[in-house]
Amino acid sequence: SQQGEEDPQALSIQEGENATMNCSYKTSINNLQWYRQNSGRGLVHLILIRSNEREKHSGRLRVTLDTSKKSSSLLITASRAADTASYFCATDPYNNNDMRFGAGTRLTVKP
Amino acid sequence: DSGVTQTPKHLITATGQRVTLRCSPRSGDLSVYWYQQSLDQGLQFLIQYYNGEERAKGNILERFSAQQFPDLHSELNLSSLELGDSALYFCASTQEDFAYGYTFGSGTRLTVV
Numbered sequence: 001s002q003q004g005e006e007d008p009q010a011l012s013i014q015e016g017e018n019a020t021m022n023c024s025y026k027t028s029i030n031n032l033q034w035y036r037q038n039s040g041r042g043l044v045h046l047i048l049i050r051s052n053e054r055e056k057h058s059g060r061l062r063v064t065l066d067t068s069k070k071s072s073s074l075l076i077t078a079s080r081a082a083d084t085a086s087y088f089c090a091t092d093p094y095n096n097n098d099m100r101f102g103a104g105t106r107l108t109v110k111p
Numbered sequence: 112d113s114g115v116t117q118t119p120k121h122l123i124t125a126t127g128q129r130v131t132l133r134c135s136p137r138s139g140d141l142s143v144y145w146y147q148q149s150l151d152q153g154l155q156f157l158i159q160y161y162n163g164e165e166r167a168k169g170n171i172l173e174r175f176s177a178q179q180f181p182d183l184h185s186e187l188n189l190s191s192l193e194l195g196d197s198a199l200y201f202c203a204s205t206q207e208d209f210a211y212g213y214t215f216g217s218g219t220r221l222t223v224v
Contacts, residue, residue: 033212033213035212035213035215040199040218040220041217041218042113042115042201042215042216042217042218043154043201043203043213043215044113044215045212045213045214045215048212088153088154090213099144099156099213100156101146101153101154101156102153103152103153104153
């Protein structure tokens with residue numbers, strides 16, 4: 001079964017704008033990860049945030065984690081056309097070994 | 112190149128047939144995971160192996176099986192194929208502490224006709 005659920009399902013913005021995607025999950029986790037997938041390609045790991053962390057930055061990416069609300073957000077600042085892709089959150093349920101992915105947010109950045 | 116190698120990249124086969132997908136994990140990674148992604152869908156976890164042993168099982172059909180060999184490469188066997196099995200099949204590997212997340216291969220696109 002899926003663990004993470006991304007919101008919105010699709011997002012369209014202009015280049016230079018910020019993009020925010022949200023992820024909700026159901027069970028306690030060890031960590032939460034965000035991945036990017038260009039159409040038909042493999043997933044690329046973007047960032048991992050552990051359950052005892054609240055915020056993490058990597059370049060133009062900012063991830064927050066609220067374990068009390070079982071939610072996370074991914075912010076991409078100053079978006080570029082090359083950021084057009086699907087973004088997935090994945091959770092590593094506590095005491096489980098398998099990562100569960102949501103259905104993803106499809107981001108389109110218009111030049 | 113992510114370091115995870117999947118072969119073949121594309122596979123077209125007829126219903127009822129059997130195919131084998133192969134994955135070589137990134138050097139040093141002991142865990143291998145298999146995922147299925149149908150068109151415009153999220154990833155469905157199928158199965159995980161760790162150092163040759165099955166560790167976790169997801170939504171894997173009885174027609175599907177997998178194994179991990181002593182050299183740590185893994186194979187996913189799909190039998191009695193149906194049209195609905197057409198999908199992208201991804202393999203991923205990771206370090207024990209997920210320090211760098213999952214490293215995905217580029218996938219095998221299976222088309223059942």
